[in-house]
Amino acid sequence: MTRRTTLNEPDAGPSPGTVRPSYTGAVYGSLLAASVVAGASTPGPYARLELVLLLLCTGVVFWAAHAYSTLVGELLPHRPLRWSAVGRVCAQEWPIVQAAVAPATAVAISPLLGLGLEGAAWLALGVAVVQQVAWAGAGIRRAGASRRAVVAAGAVNLALGLLIVAAKVAIQH
Numbered sequence: 001m002t003r004r005t006t007l008n009e010p011d012a013g014p015s016p017g018t019v020r021p022s023y024t025g026a027v028y029g030s031l032l033a034a035s036v037v038a039g040a041s042t043p044g045p046y047a048r049l050e051l052v053l054l055l056l057c058t059g060v061v062f063w064a065a066h067a068y069s070t071l072v073g074e075l076l077p078h079r080p081l082r083w084s085a086v087g088r089v090c091a092q093e094w095p096i097v098q099a100a101v102a103p104a105t106a107v108a109i110s111p112l113l114g115l116g117l118e119g120a121a122w123l124a125l126g127v128a129v130v131q132q133v134a135w136a137g138a139g140i141r142r143a144g145a146s147r148r149a150v151v152a153a154g155a156v157n158l159a160l161g162l163l164i165v166a167a168k169v170a171i172q173h
Contacts, residue, residue, distance in 0.1 A: 029099025030132030034164045037125045059100030066093040103128045129161030
């Protein structure tokens with residue numbers, strides 16, 4: 001995970017080019033992955049493969065959109081665009097893509113667990129919600145928050161994940 005900073009502040013860190021961990025993108029990406037799984041119900045001849053590709057492609061598209069909007073919205077208005085800044089921003093936003101990998105992997109291995117497509121979707125949704133709560137907790141803990149704040153962040157992220165689960169249940173009925 002990488003640290004998200006505004007691009008107008010000077011680089012700070014242990015050494016030039018080092019990217020500090022941040023969990024914002026992972027939390028966001030987990031929420032995104034859960035939403036994709038909840039909304040995806042296209043039984044086709046390769047439905048499982050389609051869901052894996054949908055998860056990964058959605059993560060990549062949102063990553064590119066975030067990186068582009070950060071570059072255009074925060075950097076370009078203040079100074080000329082440099083490739084080093086593009087690379088830094090792309091690295092900062094990469095956790096959005098990384099967060100799609102675990103749910104996609106869950107779908108891919110679900111046949112080994114004897115799960116059908118619906119079971120695979122529920123497994124992926126569960127993985128996405130669990131990692132969302134974990135990333136949020138890890139991020140706030142790393143920031144030095146109290147145990148109480150970590151628990152509160154976990155509860156809020158669990159509630160967000162459960163809202164997506166409720167939406168999936170409502171859509172299927």
